[in-house]
Amino acid sequence: MILDIRIDNLELINKFEDIYKMILDSFDNNPYAGYLVYIDDRMVVGYLYYSDIYDRIEINQLIIHDFYKRQGYASELMKHLIAKNKNISLEVKCDNIPAIKLYEKHGFKKVAIREGYYDGIDGHLMILEMK
Ligand SMILES: CC(C)(COP(=O)(O)OP(=O)(O)OC[C@H]1O[C@@H](n2cnc3c(N)ncnc32)[C@H](O)[C@@H]1OP(=O)(O)O)[C@@H](O)C(=O)NCCC(=O)NCCS
Structure with missing residues (x-):
């Protein structure tokens, strides 16, 4: 199950204390924040933190x-985000092959290099443009 957490439905996640606190902090600092949280068998499998601007x-x-890697969970989160039907951008370390492959699988293209973006390591700016 994917929970789409925004400031107005934060209570949906309050029994998962660690992630609840993290999300609360993000909402304090980022008015555009949203979290897709994947819950399976009452465990937090992973999450996607986004800004909807x-x-x-x-x-x-x-x-x-x-423990949950390579079982399709990240793909499910990506599909949920893409269904919002907005252009999506991200930065990823250029040596993070699993993440780059994931994003490419979902149609993202590398459009620019961010030199030294990650403590001296380059980043790729990747974009998915809606038709
Ligand atoms: C990147 C990450 C989110 C992928 O999560 P995941 O749930 O294991 O990914 P999925 O099982 O949904 O895989 C979807 C696709 O991603 C790619 N992928 C995922 N893990 C991969 C790996 N270890 N090597 C190569 N490709 C990989 C593949 O294209 C895969 O499709 P396929 O199974 O048809 O080959 C996970 O490895 C992770 O949390 N990494 C650490 C944090 C991170 O780097 N986040 C991204 C920062 S921008």
């Missing part, structure tokens, strides 16, 4: 816990 979305963070 009017007509576009930025992915800030995407994490699947180790």
Whole structure:
């Protein structure tokens, strides 16, 4: 089950204390924040932190816990985000092959290099444009 958490339905996640606190902090600092949280068998499998900025979305963070990797969970989160039907952008470390492959699988293109973006390591700006 994917929960789409915004400031007005935060209570849906309050029994998962760690992620609840993290989300609360984000909402304090980012008025555009949203979280897609994947819950399976009453466990938090992973989450996607995004900013929904009017007509576009930025992915800030995407994490699947180790035990659940390679089982399609990140893809499910991506599909949920893409269904919002807005252009989506993100930055990813250029040596993060799993993430780059994931984004390419969902139609994202590399459009620019951010030199030294991650403590000296380059980043790729990737974009998915809606038709
Ligand atoms: C990147 C990450 C989110 C992928 O999550 P996941 O749930 O394991 O991914 P999925 O099972 O949904 O895989 C979807 C696609 O991603 C790609 N992929 C995922 N893991 C991969 C790996 N280890 N090597 C190569 N490709 C990989 C594949 O294209 C895969 O499709 P396929 O199964 O048809 O080959 C996960 O590895 C993670 O949390 N990494 C650490 C945090 C991170 O780097 N986040 C992204 C920062 S921008």
